[in-house]
Amino acid sequence: LYRLRCCSYPEGGFASENAWITADTVWPPEITSIEFNGEMLETRKKLHHGKYLPVNVTDLLREGTNVLTIGMDTNSKRPATAKRYTIALEVLGAQTHQSILENLLRPTLPESRDAILSRATPSKGDKDEDVEMTDDLTITSTSQTISLLDPYTASRPVALPVRGKACLHRDPFDLDTFLGQLAPAQNLRLHGPAPPPGFVEGSSVTHPDAWRCPRCRGDVRPQTLVVDAFLLDVLARLKTEGKLGGDGGGGGVRAIVVNPDGSWAVKDELAGGGGGDRAGANAGGGGGFGVNPKKKVIEVIELD
Numbered sequence: 168l169y170r171l172r173c174c175s176y177p178e179g180g181f182a183s184e185n186a187w188i189t190a191d192t193v194w195p196p197e198i199t200s201i202e203f204n205g206e207m208l209e210t211r212k213k214l215h216h217g218k219y220l221p222v223n224v225t226d227l228l229r230e231g232t233n234v235l236t237i238g239m240d241t242n243s244k245r246p247a248t249a250k251r252y253t254i255a256l257e258v259l260g261a262q263t264h265q266s267i268l269e270n271l272l273r274p275t276l277p278e279s280r281d282a283i284l285s286r287a288t289p290s291k292g293d294k295d296e297d298v299e300m301t302d303d304l305t306i307t308s309t310s311q312t313i314s315l316l317d318p319y320t321a322s323r324p325v326a327l328p329v330r331g332k333a334c335l336h337r338d339p340f341d342l343d344t345f346l347g348q349l350a351p352a353q354n355l356r357l358h359g360p361a362p363p364p365g366f367v368e369g370s371s372v373t374h375p376d377a378w379r380c381p382r383c384r385g386d387v388r389p390q391t392l393v394v395d396a397f398l399l400d401v402l403a404r405l406k407t408e409g410k411l412g413g414d415g416g417g418g419g420v421r422a423i424v425v426n427p428d429g430s431w432a433v434k435d436e437l438a439g440g441g442g443g444d445r446a447g448a449n450a451g452g453g454g455g456f457g458v459n460p461k462k463k464v465i466e467v468i469e470l471d
């Protein structure tokens with residue numbers, strides 16, 4: 168699948184692929200016409216929920232040279248500070264649930280632990296965090312709380328803790344729950360030479376723009392997903408000790424506290440009553456969140 172997207176060009180440019188992915192699509196009024204291989208594209212009508220949409224050009228693509236012609240209104244009384252824009256042709260591919268699992272970035276346990284300890288970028292309001300620099304690594308000298316609960320259900324512990332490469336937060340989210348809630352795309356057909364291995368004809372394809380972190384809305388396309396081996400180990404230990412809440416939630420450990428030296432402990436629940444109530448409300452709702460672990464095909468954006 169191929170699509171055209173136009174975004175505002177940020178001051179200093181797009182620092183990373185992540186910055187492009189999360190940028191809003193906009194078709195500015197200065198562009199009067201866009202032709203692709205002689206075919207006029209409709210961009211102005213591509214509004215959806217007040218947002219501009221990318222234009223699918225897959226059917227217009229041909230072998231060899233493709234011609235993109237952009238008409239601009241240069242006579243208009245645009246202010247001297249006219250904005251700059253970037254237009255890109257995005258190439259989208261597909262991956263199956265299985266291939267996503269196989270291709271997850273899996274750092275070692277020490278790497279994951281260091282990542283958590285160094286992820287100390289104090290956010291606003293985090294002023295009391297005492298940050299010191301050692302060996303180019305920022306280390307907090309205060310302990311950090313990490314929630315082990317899946318952000319969607321807020322009652323079940325995550326099974327496979329992941330984050331996006333660009334995520335700055337320490338709290339993970341659960342991969343399966345995340346994949347299960349991705350909305351299927353409407354009218355999106357798979358094109359290209361061959362469907363991915365494991366593709367089941369007729370299975371649903373998720374929307375390419377749905378790959379946003381449930382915690383920070385950042386870029387979490389499959390190729391950016393990182394498993395947290397440290398938390399995976401913590402979860403396994405808690406499970407062995409029987410301290411992890413079951414599928415229905417409730418009762419289990421909700422969060423841990425990680426110390427600057429990498430040691431950790433179960434976080435004491437201060438408001439035990441409130442916590443219990445919330446877990447109780449969701450108890451038994453193990454599969455009631457639109458979770459469909461059998462979903463086969465996942466759409467992935469790949470940029471050239």
Ligand SMILES: [Zn+2]
Nearest residue numbers: 334380383385
């Ligand atoms: Zn995030």
